[in-house]
Amino acid sequence: xxxxxxxxxxxxxxxxxxxxxxxxxxxxxxxxxxxxxxxxxxxxxxxxxxxxxxxxxxxxxxxxxxxxxxxxxxxxxxxxxxxxxxxxxxxxxxxxxxxxxxxxxxxxxxxxxxxxxxxxxxxxxxxxxxxxxxxxxxxxxxxxxxxxxxxxxxxxxxxxxxxxxxxxxxxxxxxxxxxxxxxxxxxxxxxxxxxxxxxxxxxxxxxxxxxxxxxxxxxxxxxxxxxxxxxxxxxxxxxxxxxxxxxxxxxxxxxxxx
Amino acid sequence: xxxxxxxxxxxxxxxxxxxxxxxxxxxxxxxxxxxxxxxxxxxxxxxxxxxxxxxxxxxxxxxxxxxxxxxxxxxxxxxxxxxxxxxxxxxxxxxxxxxxxxxxxxxxxxxxxxxxxxxxxxxxxxxxxxxxxxxxxxxxxxxxxxxxxxxxxxxxxxxxxxxxxxxxxxxxxxxxxxxxxxxxxxxxxxxxxxxxxxxxxxxxxxxxxxxxxxxxxxxxxxxxxxxxxxxxxxxxxxxxxxxxxxxxxxxxxxxxxxxxxxxxxxxxxxxxxxxxxxxxxxxxxxxxxxxxxxxxxxxxxxxxxxxxxxxxxxxxxxxxxxxxxxxxxxxxxxxxxxxxxxxxxxxxxxxxxxxxxxxxxxxxxxxxxxxxxxxxxxxxxxxxxxxxxx
Numbered sequence: 001x002x003x004x005x006x007x008x009x010x011x012x013x014x015x016x017x018x019x020x021x022x023x024x025x026x027x028x029x030x031x032x033x034x035x036x037x038x039x040x041x042x043x044x045x046x047x048x049x050x051x052x053x054x055x056x057x058x059x060x061x062x063x064x065x066x067x068x069x070x071x072x073x074x075x076x077x078x079x080x081x082x083x084x085x086x087x088x089x090x091x092x093x094x095x096x097x098x099x100x101x102x103x104x105x106x107x108x109x110x111x112x113x114x115x116x117x118x119x120x121x122x123x124x125x126x127x128x129x130x131x132x133x134x135x136x137x138x139x140x141x142x143x144x145x146x147x148x149x150x151x152x153x154x155x156x157x158x159x160x161x162x163x164x165x166x167x168x169x170x171x172x173x174x175x176x177x178x179x180x181x182x183x184x185x186x187x188x189x190x191x192x193x194x195x196x197x198x199x200x201x202x203x204x205x206x207x208x209x210x211x212x213x214x215x216x217x218x219x220x221x222x223x224x225x226x227x228x229x230x231x232x233x234x235x236x237x238x239x240x241x242x243x244x245x246x247x248x249x250x251x252x253x254x255x256x257x258x
Numbered sequence: 259x260x261x262x263x264x265x266x267x268x269x270x271x272x273x274x275x276x277x278x279x280x281x282x283x284x285x286x287x288x289x290x291x292x293x294x295x296x297x298x299x300x301x302x303x304x305x306x307x308x309x310x311x312x313x314x315x316x317x318x319x320x321x322x323x324x325x326x327x328x329x330x331x332x333x334x335x336x337x338x339x340x341x342x343x344x345x346x347x348x349x350x351x352x353x354x355x356x357x358x359x360x361x362x363x364x365x366x367x368x369x370x371x372x373x374x375x376x377x378x379x380x381x382x383x384x385x386x387x388x389x390x391x392x393x394x395x396x397x398x399x400x401x402x403x404x405x406x407x408x409x410x411x412x413x414x415x416x417x418x419x420x421x422x423x424x425x426x427x428x429x430x431x432x433x434x435x436x437x438x439x440x441x442x443x444x445x446x447x448x449x450x451x452x453x454x455x456x457x458x459x460x461x462x463x464x465x466x467x468x469x470x471x472x473x474x475x476x477x478x479x480x481x482x483x484x485x486x487x488x489x490x491x492x493x494x495x496x497x498x499x500x501x502x503x504x505x506x507x508x509x510x511x512x513x514x515x516x517x518x519x520x521x522x523x524x525x526x527x528x529x530x531x532x533x534x535x536x537x538x539x540x541x542x543x544x545x546x547x548x549x550x551x552x553x554x555x556x557x558x559x560x561x562x563x564x565x566x567x568x569x570x571x572x573x574x575x576x577x578x579x580x581x582x583x584x585x586x587x588x589x590x591x592x593x594x595x596x597x598x599x600x601x602x603x604x605x606x607x608x609x610x611x612x613x614x615x616x617x618x619x620x621x622x623x624x625x626x627x628x629x630x631x632x633x634x635x636x637x638x639x640x641x642x643x644x645x646x647x648x
Contacts, residue, residue: 029553036553142295143636147553155555160548164533164569167619170351172538172564176342179619181325189532189619214570215584220528224323224620 006055006154009041011075013061013068014095014123018140019086020044020060024055033147036154052078054152056153060122062088062095069120069129076130081153085146086128087139090243091211094139096123100253102224123245132133134159139209139242165189166206169197178205185225187238190216190248211243218252232256261477264470271485272449274458277335277478278309280419280447284380289417292348293382294341299327301341303348306382313338320428320501320612323621330425335458336383336451339427340611345381346395346538349412353563356547361556363613367514377410382419384445386438387430387609389420391443391540397603398543400418417468420445424492428501429612435504437609439496447473450489461489462544502612504625505632510597513628515637517589521630526585528620533566533624535614536591541607544572567591592624 010020021044026033031231040050057079063069082088092099098106101108103234109181119150124134135150143179162168166188170177178184186205188197192213199206211219220255222235239253264270284291285307295304296313306312316331318338329335356370366368384392396413399406415543423432423439432438441448446469450461461481464470536542542573546565551558568587573580599607608624615623 032553085610102484148550151551151555154553155551157549157551160550162569162571163570164566165530167532167534168537168564168566168569171534174302174343174347174352176298176302177325177534177617177619180323180617181300181342186619189530189534215531215582217528217530217584220530220620223528227422 003188005036005038005211007040007050007052008037008040008052008056008058008150009052009079010043010058011041011060011071012043013059013072013089013126015061015086015088015093017060019088019138020058022085022143022146023058024163026147027220029147030145033150034056037150046242054079056081056083056150059084059089059126060086062091062093062125063120063129064095064123065119065120071124072129074220079112080127081132082130083131083136083153084132084211085136085141085151087137087209087211087242088123089126090135090137090246091122091243092125094242094244095238096245098123100240125245136161137192138194142196145194155235161194163192165213166191166195166200166210167194169195170200173197173201175201178203179224179228183228184255185228185230185238187221190218190221208241208249209241211246212248219255222252223258232258260477264464264473264478266398266464266467266470268464268465268470269481269486270368270462270473271481272460272476272478274460275309277287277460280307280472281306281382283472283476284382284417289378291380291382291558292345294336294338296327300325301327301338302318303341303343303345309335310620311334312383317425318427320616321394321621322429322615322626323618325616332446333458334451334453335426336421337425338384338447339423339425339430339501340388340540341619342538342613344538344611344613345384345392346540346543348377348381349392349416350380350395350399350406350543351645353561354408354561356560358557358559360558366434366583375416375635377395378415379412380419384418384420384441385423385432385611386420386441387432387435387611388439388540389418389444390437390609391611394541394603394605394607394609395543401603403590417472418447418465420448422448422450422489422493424451424496426496426500427547427612429615429623430451430610431504431612432503432610433497433500433503434506435474435606435608435610436511440493445469450486451602452488453487454488459485461485461499500610502609502615502623502625503612504628506606510600512595512632512635513593516631516635517593519631519636521627521634522585522589524581524621524630525622528622529568529584529588530618530620531568531584531587532619533568534617534619535624536566536568536595537564538613538617539595540611540613541595543608548574552581588622592627592631595624596628599608 179186188206193208225258235255315333330356398463399409420441448463
């Protein structure tokens, strides 16, 4: 890092702001974060901005407009480390549902004057446009993982954000498998850990908020769901969530489209 | 009824309701009593305060990838088998802090790892397969030149009340692995639940002096020949009614000579590499360590947590993962468990509890995989295979 306090900037693209709010949500750790970095740009927290370049840029949101396309390049140029935060920036987000249809049809139905709307055909992750140093998963991200990534970057070590399945976290906390014990369809076995197995610990199936895990076998899990009586249509929908444009989920959803 | 002293090696009988006194006696001696309890629609291991906490009258139905609790036929206290938890979570916790340190000027100061006084656990209702699993983990954590101090401290204080299995489950195959349904060693006390004409009693085998001491003061009667015969009969019946079986003849060499068997491709099509099988396995013992700092960089910690050979990172060395495909990871797990374990620890890594079969979300069955490989042993001439199946 440069001399003095490293500069941290937070950038927003097409998103709900939930991920950058996770930073404010850090509460107990927020003062320590503010002590460790100079917050140079963080629209959810302050209007003040400090000129670049920035040591760490946290990018939230997906790229959906021609303007976004240009802006992400200028952010990349002024950032030493670029970290995407959340499913939108990392996989295209829920708004990537448009990628399966013709976006012009949507705009013509929604807006009185669709010609004012400048939008790209697809909602895409940041990594499709510029080099990304680290992708932090989640919808929203887990605040402890965010602190972990910041701590790791500040001190030159690798962040501990394992790419294994949610099942590892379920078993770690002793939760009873909802799929095996209650026949509840769960995306946990193909989804990356990071949430602490939140939904399964409340007897809900995993929604796949953290996107595909390493080597996900979505076809086998889908076959398992089908045995539980899940229809093809619902299988397609299950993989059309916040991370639908992440390759393994996209392919699996398309396999059930017919 | 008597409260006469009893001795290790002896057998007595307890009337059903007297068993509660055993839990009281353990609690009075400052044991944290842990045992089967109904929670979230499954029978898990948790803290017990009295016999009422046991899932009396409950049973379970298990098949590959499926677990359901249901009301049993009678009001048996132990009418179910093993559930999603195993005892390893108490002796070898899923996450443990190894040490922590603080920056001290230019140096480093190792902070004391505030471990409370070693826990004093009493496991109440340990199944014979689980006793075998415990013996295996003892070998791993205590047997070699590097002893795990935390495991050792917890293990030394442990009191074990075993329960023989009179109603094996749908995925049980302890009879194949010679680990059950009757406990033969490694317990302080071993119970066999006997139910006759609506009357419940327990045959209690006393394994150790500590077991005998715990039993003294609890009203019991001498075990009659009829009690012993009844216990033998129900246990023999259980041995004949295992849900699964695993043919262990020549199993080690069978797997060693079938590294390239097409069955590994077939199972890899189904395997989720989610790691559930290893985490529910009572013998799997792998961990990883994670080092972390806080945001100031002045405080560092090292944590150890359960890991699994099904993750990519598990076999990561410089340049990449050694076992990049689920095929190689499943093969590694199964060959280690059923074959390489014998070379490494002198015992199979499988105790036949069936957890990996039940808790696999897509129901992969280790006994079926082994049998598929045996059916088409690649190293055998087709004629020889034909003869065997005749």
